[in-house]
Amino acid sequence: MVEAAYVVDAPTLEWTSGLLQAAERSIGAGLGGFACSFRGNADGTISVDRASAAVASQTPETMNAIFDGLTYAPPGWLASYTSSPRSASYCVMTSEVDPRVRLSYRARLAKNGVYDGINIACMDLDRSGVLISLGVGRDDRLTAAIRHSLAKVGTHIAAALRLRERLRAVHAQARNLGSSPSTDDSTADGDAGAILSPAGKLLHADGAAKLAGARRALQAAVRAVERARTSSRDDVEQALNLWKGLVSARWTLVDQFDAHGDKYIVARENPPRATALSKLTPTERCVVTCAARGFSTKEIAYTLGISDATVRVLLMRAARRCGVRGRRELLKLDTDTAAVHPAEAGANESAGRPVRD
Numbered sequence: 001m002v003e004a005a006y007v008v009d010a011p012t013l014e015w016t017s018g019l020l021q022a023a024e025r026s027i028g029a030g031l032g033g034f035a036c037s038f039r040g041n042a043d044g045t046i047s048v049d050r051a052s053a054a055v056a057s058q059t060p061e062t063m064n065a066i067f068d069g070l071t072y073a074p075p076g077w078l079a080s081y082t083s084s085p086r087s088a089s090y091c092v093m094t095s096e097v098d099p100r101v102r103l104s105y106r107a108r109l110a111k112n113g114v115y116d117g118i119n120i121a122c123m124d125l126d127r128s129g130v131l132i133s134l135g136v137g138r139d140d141r142l143t144a145a146i147r148h149s150l151a152k153v154g155t156h157i158a159a160a161l162r163l164r165e166r167l168r169a170v171h172a173q174a175r176n177l178g179s180s181p182s183t184d185d186s187t188a189d190g191d192a193g194a195i196l197s198p199a200g201k202l203l204h205a206d207g208a209a210k211l212a213g214a215r216r217a218l219q220a221a222v223r224a225v226e227r228a229r230t231s232s233r234d235d236v237e238q239a240l241n242l243w244k245g246l247v248s249a250r251w252t253l254v255d256q257f258d259a260h261g262d263k264y265i266v267a268r269e270n271p272p273r274a275t276a277l278s279k280l281t282p283t284e285r286c287v288v289t290c291a292a293r294g295f296s297t298k299e300i301a302y303t304l305g306i307s308d309a310t311v312r313v314l315l316m317r318a319a320r321r322c323g324v325r326g327r328r329e330l331l332k333l334d335t336d337t338a339a340v341h342p343a344e345a346g347a348n349e350s351a352g353r354p355v356r357d
Contacts, residue, residue, distance in 0.1 A: 001026055001153050002243060003229070005160040006254050008167060012037070015164070016130070017054035019157070023120070023132050024056065027146060031114045031135035032057025034066070037161070040082025040127040046074040048131075057135070062108055070131075081121055082129070086294035088245075088303055089122040089154020091147050094133075109135060116140060122154035124162050125289055126273045149236050155245040155303045163252050163270045193251050194267040196222045209267060214248060221247040221305065222265050244305035246270065249283045272303075277322065277333060284318040287311055292331045 004022035007015060020035035036053040038046055048071050055063050070078070077097045081090045094117035098106070109115075114135035123129030194209035196202050200223040208214055221244065228239040246252060252270035257263055274285035275292070283304075290300040301308045319330045 002156045002240070005153075005157045006252075008160055008164050008254055012049075012052045013054060016052050019130065019132060020054045020056060023134060027118060027150075028134040029136040029140055031112070031137070033117070033132065033134035034058060034063060035130065035132045036067075037128070037130050038070070040078075040085075040123055040129060042083055042127075044074065044079035044083045046070055046078065046082060057112075058109075066133075078121060078131075082123060082127060084294075085123055085127075087151055087154070087299055088124075088158050088295070089120060089151050091118070091120050091142065091150045091154075093118060093142055113137060118142060120150055120154065122157040122161075124158040124272065125293065126162075128161060128165070130157050130161060145237070149240055151299075152240045152245075152302060155299075156243070159245050159252050159270060159272075159303075162272060163254070163268060166268075166270060192266045193269050194218050195256075196265045196267065198222070198226050198263055198265060200226075203264065208250070214250075217248045218251065218253075218267050221251075221253060225253055225265070245303045246272075246305040249286050249304035249306055275333075277318075279321045280318050284314050284321070287314045288318050288330060291315060291327065 001019065001022045004018040007018055010018065016035045016037065020033060023035070024030070024033065032055075034053060034055045037049045039049075040046055048067055050067055053063070053067065069075070074082075075097060077090070077092055094106070112135075115138035116136050118134045118136055118140075120132040121129060122132075192204070193206055194202060194215075195204040196218060200219040202215055202219060205215065209218065224242040224244075228242040232239040232242055247267065250269065250271055251267040253265050253267055255263055256266045271282060272286055272289065274282070274289040277285060277288065280288065283306075286304055287300055290303060295303065297308050297311050300306075300311045304311075306314075315327050315330065319326055322330060322333060324330050324333070
């Protein structure tokens with residue numbers, strides 16, 4: 001699922017289809033489901049992007065009923081999550097949120113052996129997100145370990161969604177200027193902070209990626225990702241622990257291939273939207289924003305690709321900069337994550353529970 005998320009240059013429907021297929025292989029029961037992008041609104045309403053909806057083994061009538069329900073009467077758990085998120089993702093069984101089988105289409109699905117569903121909602125700090133719902137049998141359950149792993153997977157899906165938006169903005173700007181994004185191997189799309197080999201050798205670096213600390217962090221992260229993909233692939237927990245959501249709260253690692261089919265890793269600027277508190281550094285703003293959304297210290301560390309200790313230090317520094325005495329007072333300050341767009345955040349750097357099927 002993480003690898004499918006980072007196919008960031010795929011068309012929207014192809015991307016959501018890849019996520020759905022990967023989720024089905026990972027945790028599904030071969031009974032189909034759907035995936036779509038959405039935007040959660042602060043008032044609990046949901047804006048579903050039906051053009052992004054990837055569907056497997058479900059009738060159009062059933063899917064229309066589901067999407068109508070999501071749009072016009074979003075289930076309580078989803079409305080609660082989107083209006084007041086407490087983590088990067090939310091995962092729940094349909095039977096947990098609809099134990100009395102009140103959803104009309106569940107009887108329709110049961111005729112095809114779909115008695116329950118695994119629903120996963122992943123949402124970035126700007127409330128844009130992805131919803132994945134998988135049909136399962138009567139006795140399928142989500143273990144605590146799977147829920148824990150899916151929470152981490154959600155961090156990657158949110159980061160990938162954010163990067164896709166950034167890349168779309170780059171292409172749109174190029175079209176407006178009457179040019180096209182660079183297809184040169186070393187500077188694809190013009191926003192590569194660094195380019196590395198799969199072995200972690202630094203091939204090219206720009207801006208902050210030239211700094212010694214950044215180079216070391218990126219090289220170590222690339223090697224960790226490759227270990228996650230190879231030697232640790234069969235150990236989900238270990239693989240996810242190796243492959244963090246970001247590198248140093250700044251870069252996302254994605255694959256690129258040259259004309260000869262050789263792979264290299266591009267570190268792209270991809271900081272999350274963050275509070276506009278001007279007294280803070282960019283990384284402090286990211287940490288404060290995640291904390292204000294209810295993320296635990298460990299969740300913040302994983303999402304941003306920094307250590308638990310660094311998170312605590314940054315929160316203390318942020319509190320001092322803002323003239324307050326601790327985390328609680330700090331988080332009472334304005335933390336409007338919609339105030340900064342990803343592209344603006346990048347410029348500043350330089351200067352569970354799921355869908356009721």
